[in-house]
Amino acid sequence: MSYINKIKSNPKLKKFVLWTISPDGRPRPRLWVRLFLNPFIHKKGKNSLIRSMTRMDVFPWKRFELGENSTIETFCVVNNGAGDVIIGKNARLGIGSVLLGPVKMGDGSGCGQHVFIGGFNHGYADGTKNSKHQALEIRPTIIEEEAHIGANSVILPGIIIGKRSQIGAGSVVTRDIPPYSIAVGNPARVIKRFNLETGIWEKIT
Numbered sequence: 470m471s472y473i474n475k476i477k478s479n480p481k482l483k484k485f486v487l488w489t490i491s492p493d494g495r496p497r498p499r500l501w502v503r504l505f506l507n508p509f510i511h512k513k514g515k516n517s518l519i520r521s522m523t524r525m526d527v528f529p530w531k532r533f534e535l536g537e538n539s540t541i542e543t544f545c546v547v548n549n550g551a552g553d554v555i556i557g558k559n560a561r562l563g564i565g566s567v568l569l570g571p572v573k574m575g576d577g578s579g580c581g582q583h584v585f586i587g588g589f590n591h592g593y594a595d596g597t598k599n600s601k602h603q604a605l606e607i608r609p610t611i612i613e614e615e616a617h618i619g620a621n622s623v624i625l626p627g628i629i630i631g632k633r634s635q636i637g638a639g640s641v642v643t644r645d646i647p648p649y650s651i652a653v654g655n656p657a658r659v660i661k662r663f664n665l666e667t668g669i670w671e672k673i674t
Contacts (some may be wrong), residue, residue, distance in 0.1 A: 545563075
């Protein structure tokens with residue numbers, strides 16, 4: 470039996486190991502994890518940049534990858550506690566944005582300022598319990614390559630934003646957006662699609 474399986478099969482040992490990684494009730498990796506463990510587990514591509522004053526709550530039990538020439542701007546929050554966070558090459562997470570895994574951002578994708586992208590909801594099926602004590606409803610979110618999210622937008626869990634689509638500022642995306650589309654509003658709706666044959670953005674009536 471591997472060390473990991475031994476830890477998982479022993480509740481007391483598992484609780485102790487988790488406590489050494491993150492304080493109870495405060496889901497943020499301890500300083501020693503951020504400084505001495507994560508750099509050897511998570512992948513950070515050449516010329517990628519995580520600016521100062523960014524809260525990187527990335528844990529060793531899930532993946533975090535930042536592709537080549539990608540940037541996470543100041544005051545962002547990135548958390549992979551519930552699922553992997555994969556950011557491709559030449560991507561950008563704008564100032565003050567929040568990324569809660571599981572989330573995948575494709576190559577060349579980007580977010581404006583103060584964008585929220587989540588890959589889970591707090592469960593609330595049992596109305597007799599506080600939702601924070603219920604299991605998470607995990608639904609991976611995908612931002613495909615070269616798609617861009619306008620400032621102050623919200624992307625709900627389980628959403629796929631198609632390749633090269635544009636999400637207008639302040640939008641709340643509650644359903645999948647097809648590739649080569651422009652979507653705006655709350656809830657966001659597609660108002661234009663790019664016609665690959667004519668090379669023109671066509672209005673949706």
